[in-house]
Amino acid sequence: MLKVEERDKFDSHLLASGHTACPGCGQSLAARLVFRAAGRNVMVVTSTGCLEVFSSKYPESAWEVPWIHSLFENTAAVASGIEAALRITGRLDEVRVIAQGGDGSTADIGLGAISGMLERGHDVLYVCYDNEAYMNTGIQRSGLTPYYARTTTSPPGRASMGNWRPKKDVPQIALAHGIPYVATATVGYPMDLDRKVRKALSIRGPKYVQIHVPCPLGWGSDPSRTIDIARLAVNTGLCPLYEVEEGVLRSQKIPKRVPVEEYLKIQTRFRHLFDKDGAKEEVKEIQRMADANIERYGLIVK
Amino acid sequence: MVKGRMLQGARAMAEMTALCRPKVISAYPITPQTLIVEELSQIVADGDLEAEFINVEGEHSAASVVLGAMAAGVRVFTCSSSQGLLLMSEVIFNIAGMRLPVVMICVNRSVSAPLNIWNDHQDSVIMRDSGWIQLYAENNQETCDLLLQAHKIGEDHRVMLPVMVCCDGYLLPHAYEIVDLPSQEEVDAFLPPYDPIYKLDVDNPTTMGAYADPEKYMETRYMLQETMKKSLPIIEEVARDFSSTFGRTSHGLFEKYRVDDASTVVVAMGSMAGTIKDVVDELRDQGEKVGILKLICYRPFPKEALYEALSGAENIVVMEKCISLGASGPVATDMRSVFQGRPATPRISGFVIGLGGRDVTLDDIKLAIGKAQQQLEDADFIGLKEDLELEGINA
Amino acid sequence: MKITLGTVTHPGGSRVNKTGSWRTTNKPRFLHQGCVACDVCALTCPEGCIFGTGQNTYYANEDYCKGCGICANVCPVHDIEMIPEAGEDG
Numbered sequence: 001m002l003k004v005e006e007r008d009k010f011d012s013h014l015l016a017s018g019h020t021a022c023p024g025c026g027q028s029l030a031a032r033l034v035f036r037a038a039g040r041n042v043m044v045v046t047s048t049g050c051l052e053v054f055s056s057k058y059p060e061s062a063w064e065v066p067w068i069h070s071l072f073e074n075t076a077a078v079a080s081g082i083e084a085a086l087r088i089t090g091r092l093d094e095v096r097v098i099a100q101g102g103d104g105s106t107a108d109i110g111l112g113a114i115s116g117m118l119e120r121g122h123d124v125l126y127v128c129y130d131n132e133a134y135m136n137t138g139i140q141r142s143g144l145t146p147y148y149a150r151t152t153t154s155p156p157g158r159a160s161m162g163n164w165r166p167k168k169d170v171p172q173i174a175l176a177h178g179i180p181y182v183a184t185a186t187v188g189y190p191m192d193l194d195r196k197v198r199k200a201l202s203i204r205g206p207k208y209v210q211i212h213v214p215c216p217l218g219w220g221s222d223p224s225r226t227i228d229i230a231r232l233a234v235n236t237g238l239c240p241l242y243e244v245e246e247g248v249l250r251s252q253k254i255p256k257r258v259p260v261e262e263y264l265k266i267q268t269r270f271r272h273l274f275d276k277d278g279a280k281e282e283v284k285e286i287q288r289m290a291d292a293n294i295e296r297y298g299l300i301v302k
Numbered sequence: 303m304v305k306g307r308m309l310q311g312a313r314a315m316a317e318m319t320a321l322c323r324p325k326v327i328s329a330y331p332i333t334p335q336t337l338i339v340e341e342l343s344q345i346v347a348d349g350d351l352e353a354e355f356i357n358v359e360g361e362h363s364a365a366s367v368v369l370g371a372m373a374a375g376v377r378v379f380t381c382s383s384s385q386g387l388l389l390m391s392e393v394i395f396n397i398a399g400m401r402l403p404v405v406m407i408c409v410n411r412s413v414s415a416p417l418n419i420w421n422d423h424q425d426s427v428i429m430r431d432s433g434w435i436q437l438y439a440e441n442n443q444e445t446c447d448l449l450l451q452a453h454k455i456g457e458d459h460r461v462m463l464p465v466m467v468c469c470d471g472y473l474l475p476h477a478y479e480i481v482d483l484p485s486q487e488e489v490d491a492f493l494p495p496y497d498p499i500y501k502l503d504v505d506n507p508t509t510m511g512a513y514a515d516p517e518k519y520m521e522t523r524y525m526l527q528e529t530m531k532k533s534l535p536i537i538e539e540v541a542r543d544f545s546s547t548f549g550r551t552s553h554g555l556f557e558k559y560r561v562d563d564a565s566t567v568v569v570a571m572g573s574m575a576g577t578i579k580d581v582v583d584e585l586r587d588q589g590e591k592v593g594i595l596k597l598i599c600y601r602p603f604p605k606e607a608l609y610e611a612l613s614g615a616e617n618i619v620v621m622e623k624c625i626s627l628g629a630s631g632p633v634a635t636d637m638r639s640v641f642q643g644r645p646a647t648p649r650i651s652g653f654v655i656g657l658g659g660r661d662v663t664l665d666d667i668k669l670a671i672g673k674a675q676q677q678l679e680d681a682d683f684i685g686l687k688e689d690l691e692l693e694g695i696n697a
Numbered sequence: 698m699k700i701t702l703g704t705v706t707h708p709g710g711s712r713v714n715k716t717g718s719w720r721t722t723n724k725p726r727f728l729h730q731g732c733v734a735c736d737v738c739a740l741t742c743p744e745g746c747i748f749g750t751g752q753n754t755y756y757a758n759e760d761y762c763k764g765c766g767i768c769a770n771v772c773p774v775h776d777i778e779m780i781p782e783a784g785e786d787g
Contacts, residue, residue, distance in 0.1 A: 024763075028744075058704045060706070061709070062710075063509050063708060066507045070393070081370025082374045084370075086374060116359035190740055224770045226743075227771050462702055500705040510705050514704055525700065
């Protein structure tokens with residue numbers, strides 16, 4: 001873990017400047033924050049996706065820590081192999097293994113490998129950066145694309161209102177494997193994210209942390225409002241923040257509750273849900289989903 | 303007094319693998335690989351090999367686990383067949399591109415559809431473009447000998463390529479044979495610990511698997527191609543080294559059996575070479591000048607050495623357990639390239655035999671040799687059942 | 698330049714890439730009037746190019762700043778404003 005003085009020195013940023021993420025990219029910020037918390041004694045596996053592409057164009061790498069990219073869906077398996085190598089050579093006490101990927105590689109194509117890694121109990125932290133679509137390939141629908149969102153493969157049209165399925169609940173899937181720590185976080189609340197990453201890395205065994213990260217390009221949002229928008233997602237109840245440690249749920253309460261409209265209307269991917277008369281019926285469905293989250297996770301102090 | 307123990311092939315291969323001291327082993331069950339991996343599990347469970355044995359959820363992950371472990375700097379092992387090899391094919395290419403000297407055994411089995419669990423070479427031959435060195439064994443002894451050499455070849459800093467040792471499913475791992483395995487001390491003397499050029503290391507961080515744009519990618523393929531060519535003499539060097547160290551000949555790129563004065567030479571890979579040797583002996587007794595060249599190193603393809611060995615022959619009879627559907631037999635196609643634009647112009651016939659575990663009989667081999675001596679054949683399927691109706695073909 | 702085995706590359710090379718050249722519209726101006734040194738601007742910069750060691754010392758390294766405006770948006774005392782790239786006057 002880096003001391004305060006070290007953090008302010010140029011060299012201490014473990015994800016260096018000069019990476020080619022879009023201005024205001026939530027994922028690049030989240031990754032910086034994760035490694036600020038994790039420190040140098042890590043080995044990192046990243047799946048194909050925005051994070052990998054904007055940080056590792058040969059020969060320029062933005063990574064100051066040992067880092068490997070293999071394929072799209074095998075991140076958890078590669079991490080399992082690294083963990084096994086560290087275990088057999090007695091280095092697992094000093095070095096933490098972090099596997100990371102976007103929502104597409106986590107919830108869809110890589111889910112099998114993640115399930116195997118969690119089930120086998122490898123001492124690996126898996127971080128999912130959830131920007132709610134396959135952004136690197138041009139904003140296609142993933143298993144974590146929210147209800148009614150526009151993506152290029154779930155566009156609204158004469159016969160459709162956009163994505164017709166709710167988000168796959170990957171934290172619950174992770175929990176079903178009986179692992180010691182699962183958390184949801186957001187780039188909107190950086191210190192909560194920091195605390196959760198540090199907590200996860202202090203626990204031995206498999207850990208899963210899912211971080212909600214706005215994508216200005218894919219969501220059609222103002223890059224300067226990335227933090228705002230992430231906070232709005234939390235404050236509507238659409239992005240519940242919680243952690244489950246050894247089976248005990250602790251949720252982070254909503255600081256200031258807002259209706260889902262305030263979050264949806266500032267993103268062009270939801271623009272089709274509003275017309276000259278205001279919000280359409282579909283917005284009410286989304287509000288019900290937010291209400292259900294608040295109820296389920298106890299997000300409001302009663 | 304024959305040196306060695308009567309062992310089931312899988313047991314011998316597992317023991318040999320363990321002697322090479324892999325630190326991380328990962329595999330997913332598929333017939334007919336299972337026996338090898340089961341034996342290895344027991345060896346690890348008994349504490350006779352200090353290794354992490356990772357039971358994964360699929361072959362794609364098995365190959366990925368060993369990729370990660372090798373990137374972290376330790377020697378590894380995996381093993382698969384058929385559908386499993388096809389499933390991990392993406393990772394196979396990735397491992398070669400990342401220049402990680404993984405060693406695996408491919409227990410050769412046919413490919414689906416239809417499902418067939420018996421032996422042929424389609425699975426590994428399909429992987430011939432991947433940048434892996436491919437060595438084909440005739441018997442269990444040779445499989446074990448090649449396994450030891452595979453680590454030494456792949457981990458050589460002049461090579462740094464993964465190596466696939468191929469053995470015929472059921473015919474080899476399931477069969478009992480007297481196998482002479484070296485001692486741990488002998489193996490340690492022959493095969494030093496893995497010394498990576500690059501690895502994941504917190505004291506010396508590296509980024510592995512960066513992406514390469516059009517300005518950079520092509521050179522990486524050129525590097526792989528050139529390295530494969532340069533590894534041909536290294537494969538021969540390691541075989542000579544093995545032969546003198548263990549007092550048992552390992553043939554290197556190929557084995558010539560009664561080839562030097564032969565006018566007809568059969569070219570084949572794997573266990574059927576043994577059967578063909580028997581046919582060669584029988585025909586020789588009848589006065590025919592026949593020989594067999596058992597191709598061991600299929601990739602890199604030893605063009606020059608093959609030309610030298612075969613330029614005296616009139617008929618080359620390629621018999622292979624694979625087919626490039628819509629074209630010709632892959633081995634026959636490669637053999638034809640040996641003579642392209644060269645002075646020697648033997649007739650090169652290609653025969654497809656033994657697919658899906660169909661028995662390769664002495665009569666089939668004689669039939670093929672006979673046909674090849676009369677006329678040029680190309681991808682001629684030997685051993686088809688004449689009495690079957692084939693929908694869309696003859697019915 | 699050398700192509701390594703497996704395109705292995707070494708740390709921090711991305712710093713040759715001066716992403717500050719991406720800015721076309723706005724850049725941040727740190728007013729240095731009411732800064733409380735909360736460090737949130739430095740914490741939330743996706744480029745990691747904001748630095749400071751106390752009140753009214755924060756600045757963005759313009760070699761890398763992409764002009765996204767997050768810093769101006771999150772500053773709790775509104776001590777950062779986005780000004781046109783062309784000049785101070787706007």
